[in-house]
Amino acid sequence: MLYIPSSRSPSPRTRPVDQSPFLRLPTEIRLQIYALLILPRQPKDLCRSLTKVSSSAQDSYDYEKKLRGTDRPTMADVAHPTLCIRTIDGGCYEERYGKNMSRSTHARSTYTIRADRFRARCMSTTYHCVNIPRIEDHMGIIRTNKQIHAEVAELLYSSYTFDFDTHVEAIRPFLNDLTPCARSSIRSIRFVKKGLAYDKEFDRAEWTSALRYLTSDSSSIRLRRLELGIVAGRPGLTGWDRVATYTPQDFDLLKDADGMQWLQYLLEFKNLYELDVNAIVEHCAHATNSMAMANFIRFSASIESGFSKYLHQRLVGV
Template identity: 60%
Template sequence: MAYTAASAVRSSDHINTITNLSSGLMRPLYTSCSEHQHAQHANRESRLLCLNESPRMPSPSPPASPTRRAVGESPFLRLPTEIRLQIYSLLVLPRSANDLLPSFEKVHSSTQDYYDYDKKQHGTERSMIANLVHPTLLIRTIDPDRYRKRYPELRPEPARSKYSVRCDRFRSACRRTTYHCINNPRIEDQLAILGVNRQTHAEAAEVLYGSYTFDFDTHVEAIIPFLSDLTPFARSCIKSIRFVKRALAYEKEFDRCEWSSALRYLTSSSSNIGLRRLQLGVVAGRPGEQGWDSIATYSATDFRLLGQLEKMEWMQHLLEIQGLQQLDVSAVVEHCPPGSNSMAMAEYIRFSASVEGGFREYLTEQLVAA
């Protein structure tokens, strides 16, 4: 596993208290308006990719007494916990890099994400290869045109939460859609382990949700619907997330709304999410051939002041994240006009040149536990 399992998992669910029984770069594709249309029904069947197609088990019961355990316990549950966790890992984690290759379906109703769909590592000609040490699931918003073909009015509505996105070239029209995973791991046949009993469900689910990084890229509008469709226990097992901040120079009001809503959900105690690793990408503008060569950069001290300025409030939402053990900050570089065009563009270029320097240092000081 990528992270050490906690000895207990807290749940904000007012009905059940869940006890853990185990060992204790890219152009924006979509943006949605502020009114997410994801239903909040407590008894609705949840879906994670196709992982939650398996039967959903109730909250684990307290450990059995020694007398009951001796009479009817499964031989599998008598194995040492470390052995059981290794078995779960073989079942729910990918065995080869090919098991996590994206499908790369093209979309047509908005600007496509060239990083995903060209199958290249950003800024290189090398093919993108899955990382088996930190396996990643790529969660993306479905093209609204494809969504309507997949779920026409005559067919049942998908169980996943639905929300509206800005989907035309000028980002002016809203359409309803949902999320999906573009690189489903080939583990569907092994997920029956989640339905054996309460204890195996709790232990296997912790390995499943705690070992993957859930990558939303610039699709921050999918964060709340995706996570809210999980059970409180599943959310508590998630330890690693990646998302990308859209380019500040071209940000709209609904972009700021999506960002603040997603970060508030991630940091709310009621969401019961305890992140240990955050991969943050920031779309950075680099002009011309000389790029940032002659650009004065901001230091970590400068960012303490910049965070108080208008339109930089998005930094304050990041500072609400607590308990991180690892923070990766990277610049997602795109071409932009020269700074001589306007003062706003000059400031954006200076900020962009500082993403992997002063900005990374500032966030690391604030967010990573000493």
């Protein structure tokens, strides 16, 4: 479908694939052609859907990153495009795509989360990309043949950052639904760790499940870039001024402390080329007589200093 044979040439049905003029082009040129077709060309190609998609989880606040000096979300950066994967209400998904659509049309895993105001009810839900890129008109190229499909899929999945924000419960179902080829092509992921002082047991379980999957050899995921946001607490604008921050060496001991077990799973990442650790600062209560809150505030003040250095020493290039 990418060339027109002459009258003396065999038909496309019988002509060997390795004789295709397109496939005889250097790989670098083919990748440039694919990029023109399947990667976003302008910021509006990555904007959120105009249709509101409600989340199932009550505490799933999105901490979206902004482009430096602008109010535009990073998802609109065509140089480093981002796809935002979120847990959504199952009813909302059916309303958008139709209850009678077969699973083969939009097959995806469902999973259970704590959903109501008091977390006493569990509900079945699924995930959704809230900013599906506007490239559907060009995706027919992947059906040309197996070689082109593999090349396009690798370029497509390796070019995007998959942003789960605080919806870490969606990480495993989303990645598990991908083909092994697509999953192994992913190079960049972003997620956010909720405020440590407000962690709940099911939050810790979701974190553990997600990171075990991301770092397991059986999942075939080979990340090269990780963006880690951590919700930090600061009591007022000057709440960190007199707080003694942790050093990188302190975290060798703290990783085994009560409440820091989540860090042990994070340390399973290997061979990262790039790591971006940033504090997402929110107001929190003063420590007063609470040792747990005092530890949270001290850790929060250390995220972009001692903690970031510690993770770079342990995860980047190791």
